[in-house]
Amino acid sequence: MNRNELFTLAENWFAKQNWKAFAFQKQTWTAYLQGKHGLLNAPTGSGKTYALWVPIVLDYIKNNPDYKTKHKKGLKAIWITPLRALSVEIAQSATRFAEEMGTSLTVGIRTGDTSQKERAAQKRQMPDLLITTPESLQLLLASKNYDKTFKDLNAIVIDEWHELLGTKRGVQVELGLSRLKTISKNLKIWGISATIGNLQQAREVLLGPNSEAFNNSELIRAKLNKKISVKSIIPKKMEKFPWRGHLGLHLIDEVVPIIKASKTTLLFTNTRSQCELWFQKLLNKYPEFAGEMAMHHGSINKETRLWVEQAIRDETLKAVVCTSSLDLGVDFAPVETIIQIGGPKGVARFIQRAGRSGHQPGKESVIHFLPTHAIELIEAAALQKAVKETVVEDRIPYLQSFDVLVQYLTTLAVSNGFFPANIYREIKSTFCFQELTEDQWKWVLNFITKGSQSLQAYDEYKKVEIEENGKFKVNDRGVAMRHRLQIGTIVSDAVLTVKYMKGGYIGSIEEWFISKLKPGDVFTFAGRNLELVRIKNMQVIVKTSKQKTSRVPSWQGGRMAFSAQMSELLREEMYEAAASMELPSSSVRSSELKALRPIFKRQIRESIIPKSEEFLIETFKTREGYHAIFYPFEGRFVHEALGSLLAYRISLLTPISFTLAFNDYGFELLSDQEIDMEQVLDNDLFSFDFLMDDLYKSLNASEMARRKFRDIAVIAGLVFTGFPNKLIKTKHLQSNSQLLFSVFKDHEPENLLFLQAYRETFEHQLEEGRLRLSLERIAKQQIIWKQCEKPTPFSFPIITDRLREKLSSEKLEDRIRRMLKQLEK
Incomplete structure (x- = not known):
């Protein structure tokens, strides 16, 4: 044919x-x-x-x-x-x-x-x-x-x-x-x-x-020109001092009419704990949704997830509260409406979620944006522009991932065996290993056969044998079995299954959360309040609880940070907001910026809204101590690194210690003594000279690399995670990998896996490239230091975020109400 x-x-x-x-x-x-x-x-x-x-x-x-x-x-x-x-x-x-x-x-x-x-x-x-x-x-x-x-x-x-x-x-x-x-x-x-x-x-x-x-x-x-409409849910009453603590729950009554007007609505939350909370609160306030509403996130058991997906296709559910577990391609046409709760932190993720509604060629996608605090409305305005101009993020590929290479070569040795000369050519042809040198290749071969220079005395690291004809092969059945069990690169915290005492599997939960609970404690999971009975054989045994208050599980992957593109869009929107305040309200086109005017007015009264050529620092004193707030608008991860860097550099000038807090807009240094800000500005502390060296000292980079090394050690097969029903506890994995990390640090600092841990910490966790760019930008801006009487609307979400780490949600709400009363005076 x-x-x-x-x-x-x-x-x-x-x-x-x-x-x-x-x-x-x-x-x-x-x-x-x-x-x-x-x-x-x-x-x-x-x-x-x-x-x-x-x-x-x-x-x-x-x-x-x-x-x-x-x-x-x-x-x-x-x-x-x-x-x-x-x-x-x-x-x-x-x-x-x-x-x-x-x-x-x-x-x-x-x-x-x-x-x-x-x-x-x-x-x-x-x-x-x-x-x-x-x-x-x-x-x-x-x-x-x-x-x-x-x-x-x-x-x-x-x-x-x-x-x-x-x-x-x-x-x-x-x-x-x-x-x-x-x-x-x-x-x-x-x-x-x-x-x-x-x-x-x-x-x-x-x-x-x-x-x-x-x-x-x-x-x-595919040039399909899909139309995406972004609608912001704007609170009727604007809080002048916004805070993130209630996760948008104060807007539940605004959400319900949207749900009722649609056949099926997906409510996307950024974290599994937020997903659990929204599901609970919606059901408590609107019990008529019982049976018509479900929850979907990665830790709920497979049967329940599949049931939810099928129910969406059959149009038997009115609403599903979910996380990114429903982001990707699960194909169902009937979803009519999407609600995004809180900033999605990235344009691509937002567009992907919007595309779940009107999920048919030619149909318009409608996505409602619900801010968890008022300033997130600026994100909504930025996302509307991004959708119009199709500004999306790059995905940065990994380079020289030696842990994955070690695993792959062992895989080939477990099956048919391999001849290094042939495989080297293939590996060099990949993007990840195009720069692989002969010396590095020899090191990797040496590592899989002898266990590297410092582990040569231990037989358990000699996994691959070299046969007479030069073929590299695994001949030990135990080594082969353990390797097959551990193939993969997703290394998460140990996961425990949650089961009722009488049997019945509910889902899975990370060990680090459960390890904080004791028998009798109540936690919310899969939409139910459960009492912990005991932990046995990687199983969390629970029973239903009628107790009203409970702890909501959090997961390690919970906190996402802004992408570089999202940060840039946000800054542009912020600069536009500053300019819009010089115009009469009637000539401001964006409904989000119009709604934020009361907050901006209050911000200008206490401080300023920075323009494109300005970098804002605010200082004020409260009962807690002396606060210094910096606003790079670069996202959580960059702010964590910048805050630590600045704190370290200030401590070199004056003996002083800080508590650090940060969100996607800025970071706070809190101390019991006043920072000499003139000294900070005169000494050019935002310089990118000696950046790597100072970062290394300020962040306890060794500790971060140590944590990163655990994953590398698991992927490379240096530590064994255990058999399916008898997994090794995370703390044992951590101590085994830490022991190896210390051995390499002291006796083999040129070990490629050890060096990889530091490289990944700087490149992927601290986003060192972005950090450099933001310091370059700050160097060109005029630094405006505002000595304020009290917290400003911009600083309030950062301060309250830090309090949340210490207080239960009930105590936090009371504390914040008291703070607001003070500020409104």
Whole structure:
């Protein structure tokens, strides 16, 4: 069949579904059938799945003219998805098209949820089309004779590539692809990505810089011009001193009419604890929602999550309170309305969430923005601009991730073994390891065979043997089994399962939260108040509690920070706000800036709103001590580093100690003695000279690198996390990895994994690049120091954030009410 005949088959099928193929879908089909590789940039809900399943099946029809009567079994295509939740729907789409085209192609799923029985069946006979995750692909590479499994592989599709790109799972994919390119001679590699700032680089990382695949590839963009409408929920009464403590719950009554007017509403929260709180409070205040409202986040058990997803499709739920667990591709058209509670901290995340409503080509997406404190309305105004101008973030790829390389080489040694000369060429062809030197390569080989210079005396680190013919191979069955159990790069805190005393699994919770509770304590989880009975064998045994007050679990990943793009948009909006205050209210176009005028007036009365060429510092005294507040508007992580840096530099001038608090707008240094601000300004303490050295000393970088090293040690297999039902406690993992960290620090400071811990701390955790840029910007601004009588509206959220760390939510509300009374005088 020629291409026109193949296209006619597909278009007829589309017509039967009452669909019409988009230009980007046809463009992808053409490129694929021409044997090209590529990256497809398409938003969620635009038909991207069929853009690639269709040509995979058409290509099979083209190469097998008697496909209706004869079928050669074996793996032909792999679809990699970062989320297990997506695999069922992708499988349904593939099965539907393959069957209705009259082929005998089989579709299978292989993820962490796949049963042993199903895996065994796949071992005997692989499906033609396999949907899997990055971890499961590595597990296939760890099985004997994997080269035979993959030899007839024609296509591999990496879905949601933007999600994998800036992570070590992305590095795993790069390494896996470097191997498959060698074994599968006719392999076509395709990625699917939502909009990110660095799409060209995303394609380069996927296909390998300057590779044959990259030179024979296309970047296809779906130009669908999706209309997104952002509506802010503006409080009727504006608090002049905003604070974040109530997580937006004071606006519940504004949200309910929106829920009632829509078929289905998704309420996105930024953290799992906020999700639990909103669900509880909505049900308590509006009991009529019982049975029509559900909750969805990553720690709730799989059955409940799947039930919620199906109920959204069936339109039986009025509202779902959720976290980013519903961000990605779970395809359901019926969602009508999205409410974003609090700033989403990134433009791409906001657009992704908006796209969940009107989740059909051509439909408008509506997203309501609910500020958790008034100043977040500035974020809403900034996001409206970003949506209009499609300003989105870059995803920064990892470089030289030696922990992932060590794991990958052990994987190859566990299965068929490898010859270093061949594999070195493949690894050098990846984006992550393009700068890998011969010396570093020798070090890594030495590490997997001898356990590096300082661990040579211990046999447990000598995992890989060198056979007589020069092949690197794992021959110890125990080593192989432990390695297979630990394949992956997602290292989180140990997770305990939550169960009722009488049986019945509720979900999972992180050990660090549960370790703070004692039997009898009550906590809220999965929408219920539960009393802790005991902890036994990695299980949290609970019973239902009628107690009204309870603790809400928090999770380690809870606090997100602004992206660089979001910070820039926010600053621009802030500068516009300053300018708008010189205009009459009637000529201010933005409803958000108009609503914020009372707060801005109060801010100007006490201090200023900084303009683009100004950098604001406020100082004032309260019962707590002397406060100095700085406003770079750069996001939480940068402020943590900047605050520590400044505190360290001030302490070199005067012996003084500080308490540090920060949010996305600024940071506070609190002390029991007054800072000599003239001295701070005269000594140019915002200089970026000696930045790394001062950061290292100010932040206790060794301690941060030590924590980072735990993850690196787990990924590289230096510490074993335990067997499935007998996981090793986090504190033991931490102490084992700390011991190794100290050994390397004292005896082998050039150890590549040890050095990686510091590099990742500075590059990824402290965002050292962004820190430099913000210091460069401050250097060009005029520093305005305002000595205030009392806290200002801008400083209030930072101060109250610090109090929250110390006080329970009830005491905090009382304390803040008293503070507000003082300020309103």
